[in-house]
Amino acid sequence: MKWHVLRPLWVAIGLIGAILVARVFLVPDDFGVHGRNFTYGYHRLGNIQEWKDFPVKYQGREACIECHDENVEALNSSTHTAVECENCHGPAIGHPDDVELLAIDTTRDLCLRCHAFLEYPNSDRAELISIVDRRHRRRKECIACHDPHDPTESTR
Amino acid sequence: MSCSRRDFLKEAVGGTLASVLPLSAFTFLSTAEAKAAIAESTLRWAFLVDTTKCVGCGLCVKACKNENEIPYDAPVTRTWVERYVVTKDGTTHIDSPMGGRDGYTSMEIDGEEIDPDDIDKAFFVPKLCNQCDNPACVQVCPVGATYQTNDGVVLVDRDWCIGCGYCIMACPYGVRFFHPVHKVADKCNFCYHRISKGMEPACVECCSFGARRLANIKDPDDPVTKIITTERVAVLKDEYGTKPHVFYLGLDANVR
Secondary structure, three states: OOHHHHHHHHHHHHHHHHHHHHHHHHOOOOEEEOOOOHHHHEEEOHHHHHHHOOOOOOOOHHHHHOOOHHHHHHHHOOOOOOOOHHHHHOOOOOOOOOHHHOOOOOOHHHHHHHHEOOOOOOOHHHHOOOEOHHHOOOOOOHHHOEOOOOOOOEOO | OOOOHHHHHHHHHHHHHHHHOOHHHHOOOOHHHHHHHHOOOOOOEEEEEEOOOOOOOOHHHHHHHHHOOOOOOOOOOOOEEEEEEEEOOOOEEEEOHHHHOOOOOOOEEOOEEOOHHHEEEEEEEEEOOOOOOOOHHHHHOOOOOEEEOOOOOEEEOOOOOOOOOHHHHHOOOOOOEEOOOOOOEEOOOOOHHHHOOOOOOHHHHHOOOOOEEEEEOOOOOOHHHHHHHHOOEEOOOHHHOOOOOEEEEOOOOOOO
8 A cells, every 4th residue: 555545543542542641631530330320320539529528508496496496496396396497597607607697588479488378178288277368468577477486476 | 854743742741841041040130239128218209299289479489499409599499380371263372481480470471461261271280300210311421420319319519510411301201400509400309408408399398288298108107108109100201110208189281
């Protein structure tokens, strides 16, 4: 074969070699088959730990009770016991270092998520104590009259 | 060529036996497969959704978005709640505005006011990643950026994902989306950072009605596993063969 025909072949072989060398440096050491097989478990092992290290935002009632035991106890003995603190108070990450972070949601919209009356047969929603938004103290904040930690008590 | 009756019977029986031997009896296991077959994992995450308990407050969607840093006002979410209203004329009205993030507070669906007297049944169905045993989204990833962990959760490697979107197309449940900030594929991972620390996923913790629960399906003493194994549960799109691990109690035929 003539030399000028072979020349592009060397270029192609050189390119493939360069890609293989670059691959050695670019692909992390922990990349490989780590799960049950190649189809489902071919990945970078370190990523599992990266996801485990993702910051937790919602701390749970156990974290709240450490300082706010009175409020938590009041809540626990009320009909609102199933409602998590952070559903209204917001995720407690960074609290109490930065108290400003916890902005309490006192809006009527928050209460209406459960207590707006939807007339649905066979649905638990219709069983909840609820109001028709436009007929009950329109635009007034619910907490002006109702205590969210013990809704049977009136704050008025 | 001569063939006695004895020889003929021998050959016939031998040939039949050889032909029924499955091909799988001859496959060789790779090292990883052999290891996985011997060291059986004792942890496999699963999820139970009780649709009869959901009231459509949407607090799970809100919590998920906050917990997992999904832009709050972007039209993407890792979990969502659908509303189904079946009227007497046989039509099913379905909606999920912003994934049900702000809860369902009015009877109006897509601008249409529905008369309560016309309603046969109405219910809410929370949806999230099914953490399939045969995840289609993982099979199609061209770079190995999404994978299944040994405890059954499908994760996305944000450093490795090239954002091609194949997995978003492949998922039969539509749970994957393009993350507007990180510019990679994103999905529910049962709050992997929480469950690996012994906590509940954010949506489970924030559900006041017990409609969402997490289970270790390999632990027979797990109370939620007991419900999954002993009660009548269903999965979504069983016919796709993806073996989803989110189980539903009270699933209606209208739910797709």
